[in-house]
Amino acid sequence: MDHFLYRNGVLHAEDVPVPEIATAVGTPFYVYSTATLTRHFRVFDEALSGMDHLICFAVKSNSNIAVLKTLAELGAGMDVVSGGEYLRAKAAGVPGDRIVFSGVGKTRDEMRLALTGGVRQFNVESEPEMHALSEVASELGVVVPITVRVNPDVDAKTHAKIATGKSENKFGIPISKARTVYAHAAALPGLEVIGIDVHIGSQLTDLEPFRQAYTKVAELTVQLRADGHDIRRLDLGGGLGIPYERSNVAPPLPLEYGQVIRETVGHLGCEIEIEPGRLVAGNAGLLVTSVIYNKQGEGRDFLIVDAAMNDLIRPAMYDAHHDIVPVIEAEAGADLHPVDIVGPVCETGDTFARQRQLTALGEGDLVAFRSAGAYGAVMASEYNTRPLIPEVLVNGDQFAVIRERPSFDEIINRDKIPEWL
Numbered sequence: 001m002d003h004f005l006y007r008n009g010v011l012h013a014e015d016v017p018v019p020e021i022a023t024a025v026g027t028p029f030y031v032y033s034t035a036t037l038t039r040h041f042r043v044f045d046e047a048l049s050g051m052d053h054l055i056c057f058a059v060k061s062n063s064n065i066a067v068l069k070t071l072a073e074l075g076a077g078m079d080v081v082s083g084g085e086y087l088r089a090k091a092a093g094v095p096g097d098r099i100v101f102s103g104v105g106k107t108r109d110e111m112r113l114a115l116t117g118g119v120r121q122f123n124v125e126s127e128p129e130m131h132a133l134s135e136v137a138s139e140l141g142v143v144v145p146i147t148v149r150v151n152p153d154v155d156a157k158t159h160a161k162i163a164t165g166k167s168e169n170k171f172g173i174p175i176s177k178a179r180t181v182y183a184h185a186a187a188l189p190g191l192e193v194i195g196i197d198v199h200i201g202s203q204l205t206d207l208e209p210f211r212q213a214y215t216k217v218a219e220l221t222v223q224l225r226a227d228g229h230d231i232r233r234l235d236l237g238g239g240l241g242i243p244y245e246r247s248n249v250a251p252p253l254p255l256e257y258g259q260v261i262r263e264t265v266g267h268l269g270c271e272i273e274i275e276p277g278r279l280v281a282g283n284a285g286l287l288v289t290s291v292i293y294n295k296q297g298e299g300r301d302f303l304i305v306d307a308a309m310n311d312l313i314r315p316a317m318y319d320a321h322h323d324i325v326p327v328i329e330a331e332a333g334a335d336l337h338p339v340d341i342v343g344p345v346c347e348t349g350d351t352f353a354r355q356r357q358l359t360a361l362g363e364g365d366l367v368a369f370r371s372a373g374a375y376g377a378v379m380a381s382e383y384n385t386r387p388l389i390p391e392v393l394v395n396g397d398q399f400a401v402i403r404e405r406p407s408f409d410e411i412i413n414r415d416k417i418p419e420w421l
């Protein structure tokens, strides 16, 4: 459920009419709903109730510091995968002891940054990283809590580009080698082994892969404890999917996911961390765009909108579906026509939807892409020298621009002409 509903035929973001925002900031733009972010965070929190837990929002899914602050004020921690994301979490006011540092290729500079600024734990992904972290921590005279990310070799049954838990993926260490790796970790100065980390992929629409992975983590917990490690925290990753297509069967609910956690690892007495991104932010955002032209092709009509693949890459990159709706609701019974919805970028891949059934729309009409709050703005680029689009946050009847559209001067002045030219 989200808070983007029609009222008197006009799409609203909470209590704000979407056309009002469009007039104030121009199109295209992203708009996020505080009430939806809050609701999704609380649903997870309730799903884990009764277990000692921390929900660490996956910053990579939506890293605007106003979004991070909204979640942090509800008690969220943050899962970051780069020094930049770490600094964003800090800028949003998140204390270091609520920031988890994940990622397959952390540099020594990034380690130093987090060890100096405070960090809850590092999720270590390889033996070389373990050695580097031990050295950096020792240089700084600190001891850093770590988990090791294990790769449980389960099939997440999701899009190949976002499956991370099979042995052929680059992530984590093979679970079969875990006991050896943990023994090495425990022997290194500067590290304190406190738990296990796993993250098998994104947009999972079936609970079975989670159950398999968490069952393996539970077995490993018992083995590692027998080996003398004080395993007291389990980071179970993110990955729960969302309904991108409202007409489809809905993915499992956080409550059901929480039940899987309870059943597989609940008896171990560990503190539980999860790292949801998409489920918290995905349906809390719209991308709003306006129609530039209606173009009639040969046997095919195109709706050319002012958003493009550089603003929202998911359809081009993952063949992702986004529900696309007119901001002014069509009259009941209005005729539907198949159109291809495309952006202005010079790439055939700049196609958001093919043969989508829509009512007639004309130049200047506003259109909203649903489920655009995660992996939208964060993956944007300035391809075709298109400025990054504004982000807006709504809260009840208020809205604020939380990232401005840069000017062309700002963009062009970042380039420098060498002396010899």
Ligand SMILES: *Cc1c(COP(=O)(O)O)cnc(C)c1O
Pocket (backbone or CB within 6 Å): 058, 060, 061, 079, 102, 103, 199, 201, 202, 203, 237, 238, 239, 240, 275, 276, 277, 278, 279, 374
């Ligand atoms: C991407 C990622 C997440 C978040 O995944 P979602 O599908 O957005 O929930 C969590 N943890 C790690 C380590 C990730 O790489």
